[in-house]
Amino acid sequence: MVKKTKIVCTVGPASLQVETLERMIRAGMNCARINTAYGDFDRYRLVIDNVREVADVPVMIDLKGPEIRLRTDKEHVVEKGEVLEAGFNGETISFNHNFIDKMNVGDVVFIDNGRIRTSVTEKSDGTLRLLVEEGGVISDGKGVNIPNKQLTIPTISSRDLKIIEFAKEHEVEILALSFTRNAKDIANLKSAAEGFKGAVVSKIENSEGITNFKEILNASEGIMVARGDLGVEIEPERVPLVQKSLVRRCNQAGKTVVTATEMLESMMHKPTPTRAEVSDVANAILDGTDATMLSGETAVGEFPVESVAMMARIALETEKVARSSVEDRGFVNISDTVSRSIQRICNNMPLDKVVTLTRSGYTAKMISRFKIRQSIIAVTPEQMVKKQLELAYGVVPVHYDYRKENDRILAVACTLYAMKMIEIEDTVLFTAAFRTKKKHSSNLIEIHNIKELLELATK
Numbered sequence: 001m002v003k004k005t006k007i008v009c010t011v012g013p014a015s016l017q018v019e020t021l022e023r024m025i026r027a028g029m030n031c032a033r034i035n036t037a038y039g040d041f042d043r044y045r046l047v048i049d050n051v052r053e054v055a056d057v058p059v060m061i062d063l064k065g066p067e068i069r070l071r072t073d074k075e076h077v078v079e080k081g082e083v084l085e086a087g088f089n090g091e092t093i094s095f096n097h098n099f100i101d102k103m104n105v106g107d108v109v110f111i112d113n114g115r116i117r118t119s120v121t122e123k124s125d126g127t128l129r130l131l132v133e134e135g136g137v138i139s140d141g142k143g144v145n146i147p148n149k150q151l152t153i154p155t156i157s158s159r160d161l162k163i164i165e166f167a168k169e170h171e172v173e174i175l176a177l178s179f180t181r182n183a184k185d186i187a188n189l190k191s192a193a194e195g196f197k198g199a200v201v202s203k204i205e206n207s208e209g210i211t212n213f214k215e216i217l218n219a220s221e222g223i224m225v226a227r228g229d230l231g232v233e234i235e236p237e238r239v240p241l242v243q244k245s246l247v248r249r250c251n252q253a254g255k256t257v258v259t260a261t262e263m264l265e266s267m268m269h270k271p272t273p274t275r276a277e278v279s280d281v282a283n284a285i286l287d288g289t290d291a292t293m294l295s296g297e298t299a300v301g302e303f304p305v306e307s308v309a310m311m312a313r314i315a316l317e318t319e320k321v322a323r324s325s326v327e328d329r330g331f332v333n334i335s336d337t338v339s340r341s342i343q344r345i346c347n348n349m350p351l352d353k354v355v356t357l358t359r360s361g362y363t364a365k366m367i368s369r370f371k372i373r374q375s376i377i378a379v380t381p382e383q384m385v386k387k388q389l390e391l392a393y394g395v396v397p398v399h400y401d402y403r404k405e406n407d408r409i410l411a412v413a414c415t416l417y418a419m420k421m422i423e424i425e426d427t428v429l430f431t432a433a434f435r436t437k438k439k440h441s442s443n444l445i446e447i448h449n450i451k452e453l454l455e456l457a458t459k
């Protein structure tokens with residue numbers, strides 16, 4: 001049995017090796033993520049090369065954008081009561097963006113997903129003096145959160161621009177923008193990435209992103225609910241309900257959604273997760289997420305393969321009862337209407353599989369959101385679309401150019417049968433756009449017994 005929930009794995013020192021990546025793919029990995037808060041271009045290039053050597057899966061590059069990070073040349077243990085000096089110009093401890101003009105004495109500054117709490121006691125000469133209220137270890141690249149502050153930080157940094165050019169050069173499939181605040185951030189990214197052929201995923205990590213979610217959703221190809229920073233930027237008790245709301249709205253729109261951060265955190269150092277972590281992954285799937293993500297667990301953890309395998313096991317068990325929460329809100333477009341019809345057909349007759357012929361991947365995602373029990377095989381002539389569909393729940397994407405075929409349904413059926421993706425006794429629903437070139441216009445539904453259909457190919 002094949003799981004429907006997709007798994008995004010952050011690749012780092014613990015998982016760079018080809019052998020490890022092969023084992024992660026076999027365990028259930030569907031997408032490789034590069035976190036550009038760490039590493040250099042040589043490492044990013046190695047990740048891409050090694051991933052593509054072992055599997056035809058997408059690569060997601062995480063841009064830091066307006067995210068605030070700590071810069072330091074070595075680890076520092078900080079204790080309660082200690083006062084840190086942090087600057088903005090490459091000092092021993094510094095920030096990657098300059099926001100000192102927005103800071104006041106008494107403001108709280110969190111470091112490392114809220115694990116370390118400090119407050120501003122003084123600001124002078126371009127430096128903040130921070131009183132440590134909860135200690136820990138700070139190191140280069142750790143995230144910084146300043147709740148309830150709207151900081152004037154550019155969407156794209158100079159380093160981000162270099163990473164975007166790198167992504168274009170290596171035909172990366174997905175760019176994820178950290179701390180997306182509004183649709184303008186997405187527009188700025190797409191302008192800076194002109195010529196980039198992949199998808200843009202917006203990471204929702206602060207209150208601005210929640211407030212402006214509707215416009216962000218409309219401007220993005222996908223959403224990542226990044227609970228780590230989100231749980232520091234807003235009250236942690238709000239995160240579960242915010243997560244459910246954002247996932248549901250993504251499902252309604254047919255936009256890919258990834259749930260991320262600390263999902264199996266304890267597996268960084270232990271071979272099994274806590275019961276609470278298992279429930280967290282399961283609840284994200286029940287919420288309707290397309291994909292779940294592993295961060296430190298696979299990047300620097302001791303059990304990267306085991307983490308993927310565990311997440312896959314949770315998915316397989318939970319998917320047995322996963323149901324759609326998509327509401328009927330009237331006519332949207334033809335593909336939306338067709339996808340709703342397909343859901344009803346799948347629920348009311350013994351179909352084995354659904355096959356969609358899709359140029360953009362849109363119809364496949366619209367069907368995917370209904371969490372039907374049948375596998376969805378998405379056949380697309382676009383290699384980039386094929387890889388992006390690797391993140392859609394329950395979708396098995398296939399790259400095949402059917403556009404020159406006189407009988408596209410028959411040609412696709414013959415191809416999938418030869419690939420052993422459909423069987424001779426299967427009853428399969430096919431959907432495609434017929435006699436139209438408009439977007440979102442899949443307007444055809446055919447249901448065939450494969451044995452009968454293939455007999456036509458011999459006549």
